[in-house]
Amino acid sequence: MRRTSVLFSFFLLATIPSTAQTGPDPSANIKAHMAYLTGDELKGREAGSPGYEAAANYVARQMKALGLKPMGANGGYFQPVPLVAARAMSEGKLSLKDVSGKETPLVFGTDYISSGDEVFPKLRINAPLVFVGYGLVAPEKSRDDYAGLDVKGKIVVALAGAPKFLQTEERAYYRGGRAKLKAALDRGAIGYLSVNTLTGEKLYPFANRVRHYKSWGMSWRRKDGTAFAQVRLPIIAGISVAGAQKLFGAKTKDILDRAETAQGAIKGFDLGLSLTVATDSETKTLESRNIVGLLPGSDPKLKNEYIVLSAHLDHLGITPPVKGDKSGDTINNGALDNAAGVATTLEVARLFAGKAPRRSMIFLVNTAEEKGMIGAEYFARNPPVPASQIVGDVNLDMPILTYDFTDVVAFGADRSSIGPAVKRAAAKMNIKLSPDPMPDEGVFTRSDHYRFVEQGIPAVFLMTGFANGGEKAFTHFMKTNYHKPSDDLKQKINYSVGAKFAKLNYEITKELADADAAPQWNNGDFFGMRFGRK
Ligand SMILES: [Zn+2]
Secondary structure, three states: OOHHHHHHHHHHHHHOOOOOOOOOOHHHHHHHHHHHHOOHHHOOOEOOOHHHHHHHHHHHHHHHHOOOEEOOHHHOOEEEEEEEEEEEOOOOEEEEEEOOOOEEEEOEOOOEEOOOOOOOOEEEEEEEEEEOOOOOEEHHHOEEOOOOOOOOOOEEEEEOOOOOOOOHHHHHHHHOHHHHHHHHHHOOOOEEEEEOOHHHHHHOOHHHHHHOOOOOEEEEEOOOOOEOOOOOOOEEEEEOHHHHHHHHHHHHHHHHHHHOOOOOOOOOEEEEEEEEEEEEEEEEEEEEEEEEEEEOOOOOOHHHOEEEEEEEOOEOEEOOOOOOOOOOOOEEOOHHHHHHHHHHHHHHHHHHOOOOOOOEEEEEEEOOOOOOOHHHHHHHHOOOOOHHHEEEEEEEOOOOOOOOOOEEEEEOHHHEOHHHHHHHHHHHOOOEEOOOOOHHHOHHHOOOHHHHHHOOOOEEEEEEOOOOOHHHHHHHHHHHOOOOOOOOOOOOOOHHHHHHHHHHHHHHHHHHHHOOOOOOEOOOOHHHHHHOOO
16 A cells, blocks of 8 residues: 555544444435544455454444443354355466367466365366356256256356346356356266356456455354355366467357357267366465344344344455455455445434334344355355244345435345335435346345345345436446456545435334334246245
8 A cells, every 4th residue: 555545544544543433424424434444554455464353343232322231242243254255376377278288278267267275275187178168957947958968076167257147146146156057066067167168258357356365255164163055066266368269269259249149059979179277375364253233122922033234344355456456455454345335324324213114133243255145145045033933134235325326236135025015115215226237246145134135135226317317427337447456545435325225225124123024025037936934
């Protein structure tokens, strides 16, 4: 960090008391929380780091000041989350061999990147490669990309993402790794290569991903000390568009072009190649914590049901600077991602203070979202109250507060009775509901609410919409600041918009917590059918 910024953060430290006093002005509260949480001295709040711990202590102090009851271990606010972390020890070695015995090495950083793997820290595989298109298995759409292919004992090569014809949340389900990995593992595959599509390359250029390759990946630690993995199949590497050329040869253009069509139906085939893999990860165990506060419900019966309001506190910590950034800034302050969401959570808790709704509210500020929604998953699987009594989740992640939003996208809402509640709350504030304007991003499975959905709990996640300058603000943020050190307070943050976002989420959670009936999945809903409680 260059000197001026260090001075700036010193100034913040000196002027912001560590137990920022909140008052009746919502904008000022959000500003104070964000100022503390984005301070350089917290070094980007990476899960398991001292900076994260300082941030966690701050949140616990705020919860106490707001009168929330501690819901963590030993009468405190903290739920310990044991972690296993892994990162690549080196660039690894991947080498192709064709039927004639000719070897072609894949080049790290150009053709592929591999990242740390806490479940398979020393990976040695030599196996044939089978291309499976998108690797989509969706019986309800009569789609099986594995039809006629034998992948037993082989390495699956699949396009990243899922075809565009799928409804946005269902597309996110198939795009998210777990469904695709499971399809491969169930058919006997022993490894997985993910090939970037042209859409994927546009959204998340391969070069940006290379910058993060030495970052620690994480999972939560099971009682036996091993890392939890929902699907135990090694993801060997991500393959760039350039790397695809070495796998598909003359067919590359046709495959990548057809991947962009609505159906993205590409018949897989045996690549006639084998791959030798040697990758090594260093691993370590870490301890982190979720921060959990309770507002007991006012209804003697309904108070035994809980609505969760969740937001992740962790961010990316320290990374190499962005190429060409003259400041050389290495601290990922995570202002919008997700100091903004944590500040919103605390402000919603303040709005409820002294006026408890009928159901109980759990305020969950959680760890390791950036590592794969690990803290939320740990909480959803190990809740401090009976799991069956958690009936809904409202999640806050990365609201873009640089413009005055007039619409929102309510991910997941229309899948359950949460939908009508969101509609009523938004109407009260004259805010419109919009369809997902960027379905290629797969937002629905990319933040903590999805871990509740996987446990059968209806959830909603609001994104500020594209109207009233939103499209420009969003596109700018994703291109310039997202997961970069520049996601800091130098952005033009409008704190009154933060207050408006908090009010809207307050209205939604209040609707859910006061309703006669707990949130219910709609009949026959895609996620309700897969995960819903029987
Ligand atoms: Zn993030």
